[in-house]
Amino acid sequence: xxxxxxxxxxxxxxxxxxxxxxxxxxxxxxxxxxxxxxxxxxxxxxxxxxxxxxxxxxxxxxxxxxxxxxxxxxxxxxxxxxxxxxxxxxxxxxxxxxxxxxxxxxxxxxxxxxxxxxxxxxxxxxxxxxx
Amino acid sequence: xxxxxxxxxxxxxxxxxxxxxxxxxxxxxxxxxxxxxxxxxxxxxxxxxxxxxxxxxxxxxxxxxxxxxxxxxxxxxxxxxxxxxxxxxxxxxxxxxxxxxxxxxxxxxxxxxxxxxxxxxxxxxxxxxxxxxxxxxxxxxxxxxxxxxxxxxxxxxxxxxxxxxxxxxxxxxxxxxxxxxxxxxxxxxxxxxxxxxxxxxxxxxxxxxxxxxxxxxxxxxxxxxxxxxxxxxxxxxxxxxxxxxxxxxxxxxxxxxxxxxxxxxxxxxxxxxxxxxxxxxxxxxxxxxxxxxxxxxxxxxxxxxxxxxxxxxxxxxxxxxxxxxxxxxxxxxxx
Numbered sequence: 001x002x003x004x005x006x007x008x009x010x011x012x013x014x015x016x017x018x019x020x021x022x023x024x025x026x027x028x029x030x031x032x033x034x035x036x037x038x039x040x041x042x043x044x045x046x047x048x049x050x051x052x053x054x055x056x057x058x059x060x061x062x063x064x065x066x067x068x069x070x071x072x073x074x075x076x077x078x079x080x081x082x083x084x085x086x087x088x089x090x091x092x093x094x095x096x097x098x099x100x101x102x103x104x105x106x107x108x109x110x111x112x113x114x115x116x117x118x119x120x121x122x123x124x125x126x127x128x129x130x131x
Numbered sequence: 132x133x134x135x136x137x138x139x140x141x142x143x144x145x146x147x148x149x150x151x152x153x154x155x156x157x158x159x160x161x162x163x164x165x166x167x168x169x170x171x172x173x174x175x176x177x178x179x180x181x182x183x184x185x186x187x188x189x190x191x192x193x194x195x196x197x198x199x200x201x202x203x204x205x206x207x208x209x210x211x212x213x214x215x216x217x218x219x220x221x222x223x224x225x226x227x228x229x230x231x232x233x234x235x236x237x238x239x240x241x242x243x244x245x246x247x248x249x250x251x252x253x254x255x256x257x258x259x260x261x262x263x264x265x266x267x268x269x270x271x272x273x274x275x276x277x278x279x280x281x282x283x284x285x286x287x288x289x290x291x292x293x294x295x296x297x298x299x300x301x302x303x304x305x306x307x308x309x310x311x312x313x314x315x316x317x318x319x320x321x322x323x324x325x326x327x328x329x330x331x332x333x334x335x336x337x338x339x340x341x342x343x344x345x346x347x348x349x350x351x352x353x354x355x356x357x358x359x360x361x362x363x364x365x366x367x368x369x370x371x372x373x374x375x376x377x378x379x380x381x382x383x384x385x386x387x388x389x390x391x392x393x394x395x396x397x398x399x400x401x402x403x404x405x406x407x408x409x410x411x412x413x414x415x416x417x418x419x420x421x422x423x424x425x426x427x428x429x430x431x432x433x434x435x436x437x438x439x440x441x442x443x444x445x446x447x448x449x450x451x452x453x454x455x456x457x458x459x460x461x462x463x464x465x466x
Contacts, residue, residue, distance in 0.1 A: 117183075
């Protein structure tokens with residue numbers, strides 16, 4: 001695990017999804033693209049990891065047990081340590097109203113499932129590259 | 132007498148014990164099978180991920196059991212991925228024993244085997260299985276037809292558009308599944324849908340026009356404008372609904388004409404479309420319609436006015452004889 005606040009060799013990305021396949025595919029692609037990936041399987045675990053590790057970016061599923069992605073995004077935005085952390089929502093909820101809700105809750109980007117790992121990696125790179 | 136009862140009781144006890152032993156054996160067998168599957172999945176997952184990511188070269192030789200597990204894992208990934216990763220899954224499956232086995236199972240005697248095969252083929256991402264899936268759309272069992280429809284949509288088989296529309300209209304496949312499959316065909320299906328929009332059967336024409344509104348764009352609006360004059364009211368309604376999504380300024384005059392359609396549900400759809408297009412020119416007609424037409428079109432017209440000009444709506448609702456629909460729309464707008 002990365003020491004919070006310490007200089008990092010590689011940017012740290014938090015990936016949260018209750019679907020083991022998605023989590024594995026996201027982690028594999030992002031690790032291969034040069035990121036350290038922290039994995040969480042529900043919203044609460046993701047919140048704890050975000051508080052403890054202060055990742056550089058989070059890729060969050062919307063429909064997660066214990067705490068959904070919208071609420072998790074709102075809580076991360078409300079906490080000083082994570083308020084500026086870029087968040088990408090990755091979700092099967094593809095209605096325009098869901099996309100609006102995602103941005104309203106504070107997400108920076110929105111990717112629909114089924115997804116392209118290549119596209120996800122490009123978006124992560126684009127957001128972290130801008131900072 | 133007592134001896135007989137004891138014998139009967141002993142028989143029951145023996146039968147119960149035998150049943151318990153059988154259940155225990157079955158549970159052990161199933162647990163062992165699950166464990167074997169989990170072990171195999173752990174072995175093949177890194178290979179599956181490397182495959183979808185385009186890593187490594189030739190896949191290693193696997194036992195037939197591991198091949199089956201790999202096919203299942205890749206089938207699951209196929210439902211969750213798009214783009215190059217999805218294309219690599221199709222490349223992997225092309226011509227594999229897994230595809231051949233599923234094609235063979237499509238002709239199985241048992242319904243569940245045929246349905247499962249039709250479902251699996253959709254996840255294998257290989258469009259060459261299309262003829263077999265199209266044939267499965269005519270299967271005698273609904274479950275098989277439904278799985279085939281879902282897979283044709285997932286594979287993006289444009290030639291399946293007409294059979295899917297026919298299955299949708301005839302309800303041979305649940306409308307949600309057939310509709311989703313057609314939407315999944317995407318914009319590539321538009322030329323085919325334009326042809327289907329000329330079909331002699333009105334219900335099929337209406338479905339095609341509706342789908343063009345979901346997967347087409349403004350270039351398809353002239354077709355929907357023509358469909359506003361179709362002899363079938365269902366097609367006219369579908370055309371108005373489609374124009375609410377893809378119509379532009381050119382669609383407004385024909386939609387205003389459709390406000391005088393002899394059937395109320397076409398008038399209602401035209402009013403809703405003019406509201407969606409924010410047609411200022413339609414305001415006088417819509418206000419009149421909201422006051423005087425029958426319930427459904429009057430309500431649609433009032434809601435359209437609310438979208439186009441909330442201030443005019445508020446003023447119109449205060450006038451004498453405004454009627455319930457303008458009041459309702461104004462009250463909702465004020466909330």
